[in-house]
Amino acid sequence: MKTHLQNLLAQALQALPSELLPDGPLPAIPLERTRDRTHGDFASTIALALAKTARCKPRDLAERIVAALPASAQVVKVEIAGPGFINFFLTPVAYQAIVGDILEHGERFGRSQLGGGRRVQVEFVSANPTGPLHVGHGRGAAFGATVANLLEAVGYQVHREYYVNDAGRQMNILAASLWLRYLEHCGEKFQFPSNGYRGEYVRDIAIKLYIEHGSAYRASAQHIFADLPQDEIRDEKGHVVTPGDKEAHIDALVERARTLLGEPRYRYIFELGLNTILDDIRDDLAEFGVVYDEWYSERALADTGAVNKTLHRLRDAGYLYEQDGALWFRSSAFGDEKDRVVERENGQTTYFASDIAYHLEKFERGFDWVIDVWGADHHGYVPRVKAALQAMGEDPDRLDMLLVQFAILYRNGERVPMSTRSGEFVTLRELRQEVGNDAARFFYVVRKSEQHLDFDLDLAKSQSKDNPVYYIQYAHARISSVLKQLHDKGFSRDEARGQAHLGRLTESHEEALLVALSRYPEVMETAALDHEPHQLAHYLRELANAFHTYYNEHRVLVDDDALRDARLNLSLATGQVIRNGLALLGVSAPEVM
């Protein structure tokens, strides 16, 4: 509908004398939905935009454009208004045709080939496998999954990926924490390191280890803690009781674990922790309706030598230098605020080095477009990754980083405290159990990603019109219910008869509903290309509202066969669009509520 009008305008412009047009190819033609029905259905500001280069008044230019417009069966009239708006008034038939489109295409309605099959990779969540996902990760999961769904729906070939940080210091700290909890279970007594992972899940894995292997991994606490750097110990209020170096303490503890256990046994514990947690994350996300094409291992990346290869490439390009015993990347040459270490004084490469290698590898896998969904706290990371890609001669514009702001939970109007330090954070699983997957998926994407999210748990659980999820689902259930009632009342449905009498849909509420339905493909397009799932969420609420209003005002199951079938077609088309939209959001569309 929209593209049809844009085509008409393009043809009109081509018919104009060239001195009225700017040099080069025609600009994109602005065309928007009007806010006010008295301004027609669509309005274009093309005359306002081109008036300057055409060196004439906007209204005069508009008149010449309108005079050159080809006739269209969908357009009933064209007006020039205000400073030079070109307003299009569509025929009722143009809108009514949308019902047939929807019923014909079914679950494919709204999908398009805009992406032209181009390959896009969406990497999201990628939380460290050192513990269960918490509610912050949930937003990234729901957002990333929906962005991926939308891009797929508009014709991209989408690859969903989770980057598993299974190498590095944090994983070793997890392994050491696991071992220490195991030792506690064996009966050893000691002070648990302040920088260790304290969550209950670590203890659960430790118990599993004990049940399966008894005391095969036991060592004496006295032996382990002998001659370690002093840990820093704090009381419950966070005041330092015994000063010390908690970083040195935990690192020494990791080293001690490796020596006392020996590499094979240490490895076993390490893998046990990693795999148990990763399995849990995988299950958690799958239950949340979030599935991946690939789980990409950081360790595997390092094992293939990709990190070294990347460093060589940076060196060859002349952007590496040594200072203070470490190896630095000159990211400041590409707009980063300072240079970054890629290889530490101790010879180990940094996480950043792996990340450069990972992104280079993404490009080498041939994706046309690479999207990272990150927490807002990673924003400082954007310039340096792009700098590295640029330094290696890659096009940084092929990479988009989408930063998602934090989510804060509210219960009874009060903020729910979350603290990772104590290990008492609210997990995604707990949230899903409390409010359900549907509400969680919807609430996570209802705000644009740059906006902080206040997640109202009570609202998410409420079953009323206040809750947008239930409101939309209820509209869908009502439509299903109407169809059921049809047979109870002894009617039968004739879709063709309904199509033949769409002209009977002349009530203002029916027209409003038709307009809403016709907007769906446009909403999909902008939501996908701007990666803004919230647009779809808001649209669905508006569509549900249009239906509820109509439903309250007019009966579908009237005695007039032609009118009844036309209204049924309209209602079922509405149900189809709600179903399609909710599916993209990962929300169910129940038949009965």
Added chain:
RNA sequence: GCCCCGGUAGCUCAGUUGGAUAGAGCGCACCCCUCCUAAGGGUGAGGUCACAGGUUCGAUUCCUGUUCGGGGCACCA
């Protein structure tokens, strides 16, 4: 100190590459079921689009500055 995000109705937020009279939900005040699910619908009140400049036919939208709130500034991952 520097960087990122935000500031729109009492509250939570939309606002379509700058457009015509700035919208929705909640809350508040009323009204609507002998009728397909009232888990719903309708009416009304409610605004200095944080503030000050600038760009232009036109700015909530773009630019600069100020201010308030959130986050980030490791040889951690």
